[in-house]
Amino acid sequence: MKPLEGINILEFSTMITASFAAMMLAEQGARVIKVEPIEPGDPMRFLGSAKGGISALFANCNRGKRSLRLDIKSDQGKQIIEQLIQDTDIVLCNYRPDVMDRLGLGSEHLRSLNPQLIYVAISGFGIKGPDRDKPAYDQIIQTQVGFPAVQGHGEDSPRMVRNLVCDKSTAYTACQAATAALYLREKNGEGQHIDIAMMDAGLFFLFPDGFMHETLLDEDAEHLAPLSERGFELTHSRDGSVAVAAATDAQLVGLVAAVDQLHLFADERFDSQEKLSENFTEFRALLRAACSNFDTDEILKRLAENDVPATKYHDYRDVLNHPQYAANATIDEFEHPIMGNMRRVKSPAQFHGERLAPASNAPAHGEHTRNVLLETGMTSAEIDELIQQGIAKEQDP
Secondary structure: OOOOOOOEEEEEOOOOHHHHHHHHHHHOOOEEEEEEOOOOOOHHHHOOOEEOOEEHHHHHHHOOEEEEEEOOOOHHHHHHHHHHHHHOOEEEEOOOOOHHHHOOOOHHHHHHHOOOOEEEEEEOOOOOOOOOOOOOOHHHHHHHHOHHHHHOOOOOOOOOOOOOHHHHHHHHHHHHHHHHHHHHHHHHOOOEEEEEEHHHHHHHHHHHHHOHHHOOOOOOOOOOOOHHHOOOOOEEOOOOEEEEOOOOHHHHHHHHHHOOOHHHHHOOOOOOHHHHHHOHHHHHHHHHHHHOOOOHHHHHHHHHHOOOOEEEOOOHHHHHOOHHHHHHOOEEEEEEOOOEEEEEEOOOOEEOOEEOOOOOOOOOOOOOHHHHHHHOOOOHHHHHHHHHOOOEEOOOO
């Protein structure tokens, strides 16, 4: 039995954040209905690599769900949501503040129909303040919370993280908050409203190490080089690149020994902890230059002999073919009825030592409209009339 079996979720979203959160909860057993507009549906369906009209990005963020294609701006569409909400445990939405209220489907109204409902509202910047109504995209949030400031040093700085890191860290935050609210509901029988701003979640995620030099406020605090200065760039060998994580003093000595540079500790620029910290950028540059004198296999062997964590650069194929993933049963392949042969990464949490079976395939737009509406008690004739009126729509042929 999956841990969230019996939990029902309604998702109102476009793009990554709420979609990814709902997918993770679906992987753990929740039944998720993704409510999509009649046209065009979630724009994520059309971004990037695709087959059969469904993008890989959409498939990766939406497996385990049913798609209900419904005009929630219409009175009848709103009534259908009000009926579905009676048996819903969690609403996940990531529209701008007040959008759901203007649709008549805001938190206060829906929780008045179902007091046990947990309503999770994700926004870009929060429900107050000068930026509350601005559109939020990952690169905007990244910049405002400081990712480029942490990433960028040198000629090509500042740099973005080329990944939707704020969208996904917010999704994890939403999952944790929603399941915490479920736990509280078991104690007091009450639902609640939860607000999550991507800007807050992004800074919370980045802050522990990224802002440690901005944490201590007293003048006598000792500010050493941040962790981002210690080996978070690939080091080039003679025939490739390696990542080296010399996080402790012993590992740093091991790294210096591995590249035959122990004499640097006698250099007046680096002969004390204080001087080494002050001149660490220069020290690191000398070590990186020394690494370029060795082939990849040779430098990895030397680092291993000195107990320094290191690995070679992994491209996409190296990642997917790594034997540790095979040992962990992390990745599998399957056939999607529309998208053909596909690869997926399974949910990382193992329960009772076993990985959860992957949830069902990502749905086609409106694939489950009729089934969901039948479950509300509507007849096929009533559903046909809704479709004729353009209030609901099934999967396109």
